[in-house]
Amino acid sequence: MFKRVMVAVVGLPLLILILGWAPSWATMLLLAAMCAIGAWELMRAAAGERGKPLTSLTVIAAAAVPVCVYGEMSIENTELTALPVLPFAALLGAVFIFAIFALAIHRYDEEQGIPFAAVTCAIFAGLAFPLMFSCLLRLRMMPAIGMLQVFLPLAISFGSDTFALFAGMLCGKHKLAPKVSPKKTVEGAIGGLLGGVIGMTVFKLVADSMAHTLTVYPPIEMAAGPQISWGAVFALGIIGSTISQIGDLSFSVIKREFGVKDYGNLLPGHGGILDRFDSVTFVAPFVWLALQLL
Incomplete structure (x- = not known):
């Protein structure tokens, strides 16, 4: 309980400072790091040893999601609608899914092939989780609020x-x-x-x-x-x-x-x-x- 309280005492003010009063790009960097760590934790816990080849790609994808959200929200706030950030983010997601399935196909004949459970875990950890968590950044950058x-x-x-x-x-x-x-x-x-x-x-x-x-x-x-x-x-x-x-x-x-x-x-x-x-x-x-x- 002591460790739990001390982490809260030290970490909560720092979290509040970065989320609420630091520049929005600092919030983006914090959330990108947290998404990357969370994706790594989830892959390590659920994907197992046979899912390790997907971990690096998953961590990179998870870290990229807040960056894409930041770009999207920045464009919305400045009304620079000519830059297609949201389609670009969707394209990155499609490339990520293609890449992990391609890797699973490449390793299918091996004894330690990548199971479908690890593929679905990677999709959740690399896309679904960071998209949900990045709503904190959306809230932080909501215009006129x-x-x-x-x-x-x-x-x-x-x-x-x-x-x-x-x-x-x-x-x-x-x-x-x-x-x-x-x-x-x-x-x-x-x-x-x-x-x-x-x-x-x-x-x-x-x-x-x-x-x-x-x-x-x-x-x-x-x-x-x-x-x-x-x-x-x-x-x-x-x-x-x-x-x-x-x-x-x-x-x-x-x-x-x-x-x-x-x-x-x-x-x-x-x-x-x-x-x-x-x-x-x-x-x-x-x-x-x-x-x-x-």
């Missing part, structure tokens, strides 16, 4: 995780999904729903305060707090926490199937990137899509 939007998925996920943990420790009696995650309980899940709403409430209060007081920094003046009603706070908190917990269990299913305790040890007390940001990976696309509607 403000940089604070990027913290919405973190507020929901971290609030849900924290309250679920303590509610489970204090009141947990009924197992939620014992075959997937034996320590998770129904009481903890209910606490997580409350934590999601509390996380959203804290976000709104902080964003409202900053929008009214820090007038010297225009991007903060455009923060999302005043634009989100209390009804939306409740709805985003409840639905977001539900999605957060599904994301947590989804990555736990992978670990359980392949007999992995943690995806990595990069973050002492937390595990790897996927162990800490599994729920954020699912919540970020939900928040980005919800804000398009709001």
Whole structure:
């Protein structure tokens, strides 16, 4: 628990600084590195030894996704619509899929050929996961809204995780999904729903305060707090926490199937990137899509 707390104390302020106040290209570089590490962790856990030939390609593809998103969002923000960044990103994805299947075909006659499970794992790790996680960058660069939007998925996920943990420790009696995650309980899940709403409430209060007081920094003046009603706070908190917990269990299913305790040890007390940001990976696309509607 001490290591877990210390990593949060040191890492959270740094994460907030890079996501919210550093230039957007710094956020892109951070997310590219996290996507690359997460892809490596997933390939190591699920693809096995026979999937190793695909790992390098998968890591490169995962790191390239936030770069493509950054280019797309930069063009949208500057209205330079003549540059086809999104089709170029789609082309890169198609080339990646072609390359891993070509490698699987090339090695098919070998004794240690690449199984289809490793190919599908590479597609998820190299494309699906980073596309979902890169929604943090989309939130960070949403035009005419403000940089604070990027913290919405973190507020929901971290609030849900924290309250679920303590509610489970204090009141947990009924197992939620014992075959997937034996320590998770129904009481903890209910606490997580409350934590999601509390996380959203804290976000709104902080964003409202900053929008009214820090007038010297225009991007903060455009923060999302005043634009989100209390009804939306409740709805985003409840639905977001539900999605957060599904994301947590989804990555736990992978670990359980392949007999992995943690995806990595990069973050002492937390595990790897996927162990800490599994729920954020699912919540970020939900928040980005919800804000398009709001």
